Amino acid sequence: MKIMRKLIVSMALLCLACVINAQDYYKTHRESWLKKAEEAKPELFQTTYSPQYLVKSVADPIAFQGWKMERFDDMSYLYDQSFKKVKEVIVDFGKHMTGFYTFHLKTTDKAQDAPIRIKFTFAEVPAELNTSLDPWKGTLSRAWMQDEIITVSQIDQDITIPRRISGRYMKIELLAAPPDFDFALTNMYFTAYSSAKEVKTTLQDNVPQDIREINDVAIETLRECMQTVYEDGPKRDMRLWIGDLYLESLANMYSFQNHELTKRCLYLLAGLAAEDGNLHANIFEKPEPHPQYSSYCLSYNLLYNVTLLEYLKASGDMETAKDLWPVVKRQVEDAMSYLDENNIFNQNKKGYVWLFFDWRDGLDVSTPMQGLMIFALDKSYELAKILNKEDEVRDWPLVSKNMAKAARKELYDKNRGIFLSGSNNQISSMSQIWMIISGVLNQKESQKALKTTLSMDDAVYPGTPYAYHYLIEAMVACGMNEEAKEYMRSYWGAMVKKGADTFWEQWDPENEFLSPYNFFPVNSYCHAWSCTPVYFIHKYPEVFQK
Known part of the structure; x- marks a missing residue:
């Protein structure tokens, strides 16, 4: 009897220990992750x-x-x-x-x-x-x-x-x-x-002057934001956001190639994640590294996974990718818990969750999120295969496939060839953009969806360089190369013509005073998410350097 009681007590203590450890998803990793982040801290x-x-x-x-x-x-x-x-x-x-x-x-x-x-x-x-x-x-x-x-x-x-x-x-x-x-x-x-040194990429000799100028301003924007983390804006916020990290890391790959800075940011975000394993959308470095505890943005968290994959491809750093694999799994698991019985993402299934795609009033983000999640699932599974971890996540390809089928069934207007979003069937560029990037549509369908939406006066169009980055990405993905180049020229090029020596956080040619903060002077006029022309210009020279 005494032996049985001791066994019961031991099992109870073991279960209690498991519960305590489960309260902090990365308890055994945090110290080493933050140490590695500090070791990767760049010289200024x-x-x-x-x-x-x-x-x-x-x-x-x-x-x-x-x-x-x-x-x-x-x-x-x-x-x-x-x-x-x-x-x-x-x-x-x-x-x-x-x-x-x-x-x-x-x-x-x-x-x-x-x-x-x-x-x-x-x-x-x-x-x-x-x-x-x-x-x-x-x-x-x-x-x-x-x-x-x-x-x-x-x-x-x-x-x-x-x-x-x-x-x-x-x-x-x-x-x-x-x-x-x-x-x-x-x-x-x-x-x-x-922390940026010399640029390690060059332009072809015959690059048009306006593209050269856009490239130069993009590089200066990135340079200013590359401090001891990728800052979103050196005037205001001065912190690391996941959404900016993804775009800055892409631009860095085709300019300064400071992969250690990307590594530092990935480890910092992981080491400062919430106890349930979900990432905080942004973190501060001083007086000591800490997150903004009230900040949780699921769309950004999924982009963390894509950032790690792209970092691995650029740096070849398998050790970091394997180290941070548990973070990738956790973000996907959390995202999948928002799927309804029809494989449609439901923003309110577990209580409202913040999803960011653009500073555009009234933008419905349910369809863009369906596309982003498919994209992130596929990229996360690609990472799993590189790391020989696909056995752990064998269901991910099926989830992605079912979400794509559901998107075509539930969200697609076949007669007009466009995706709708939300209870009011909103038509927006972002819905088409993310369905194209995710591969839900074939090339012909993608071009029709994008061209139709961009021709509609009542469609919700992009309002920031962050959103315009994904518009260019979608255009390149579906073979609209000339349109992609012209949009870069007309959007970022317009900022250059207006005197920009670094690219701005918010830019709407129809309203130069537009501000998500109700007062335009507080806008950031050197902003990380605006630097990606350098990425496009150098990744796709056959499109943008001709």
Whole structure:
């Protein structure tokens, strides 16, 4: 009897231990994953830039958001006279930079007997310096705006603003200074940082000039976002998002080829996953790596799997792919739990889950998610075969096949040759795009679906470079090569013509002031998900370099 009781107690303790361990899906892996992420942390390379010249803001209805900068004078105008006489000036550094700004105040008459107060406002685009920020109308924090008031009690020394800055232009305003003392502002410079080194790909000699310019701006966008993680935007958010990681890693493969940065991001996301095994959509690095705990985006989580596959193909790093295989399995398992009895993805089956495809008001994402899940299932199974893990996931191809059949049966309007989405049968580009990328439609059907939708005035069209990336991807996938090239030229090329030296987070040619945050100055004007023209241009040179 005692032996039986001991056996029962032992079994109970064993079961309890299993339950405790099950509470944290990756408990035995986290420490090693975070260690490997730290080992892959890249060096930040430092470049010092001096201001190029002084500029003035000019209202121009044709310019982006109604403002442009015109050259006003050389830097000597500022450096060689009293700043109390200048009072206000705008400096152009000539390019977008991410890093730290340093300036020097020197005494020119008498002794400083009271503090000096100066306001610095940094901007990525001219309109940021010409739009009143207060009262604040944005839905994100006012503190994201890069205006800093510095009080200087002791001059004749270099002063560095401690906040990391991202931008090209800088307005300097004198707010207060002692009346019986004079000084000049001199020797300003910007110390920029990036983990990107030299570009390892080249363009053909006969590449059209506009494609060359798009390629250059895409590379600069990626360079600015490559810090110690792939940041989504160096001005705002300054964190790692899975959706941006996927696109940045693709662009990196065809430019800087810094695969260690991709590896670091994959390990960080895995090591900081939730206890149920699901990934957090974004993570922060400081003061120590941690996730945004309220952030869970299933569409992004599935893209993690595709990112790992593409990383493996580019780097040949089997060790990392095998290490992170449990994360891939868990994201697919979670996604499959949202399928209904008809093999249709149901966003509300277990309670609402966030799915992101575009910043476009009113976009129904149910059909795009059906396509993305098929795509991710197929890519995850491809990874399984490379890792000799297909025995663990033998049901995945059947699930994918059944989802594709269900999509054609339940979501496809055969008469018009387009996919519909949601209870209101919404027609959107994103629905066609993801059904094409997933391979649900053949080439002829794909071209018809996309061309029909793009010709409809009432269809929901893409609103961000993130969505336009997948539009180009779908066009290439179904043989619409000329259309893909022209869309790149008309969309990203339009940003270049508007003066972009890095590509923007939100760009709608019909509304330059559009913002998902209710106030356009808080938009990111150097944004990771906008950098992918470099990927297309170099992966498909026969399409984009001719």
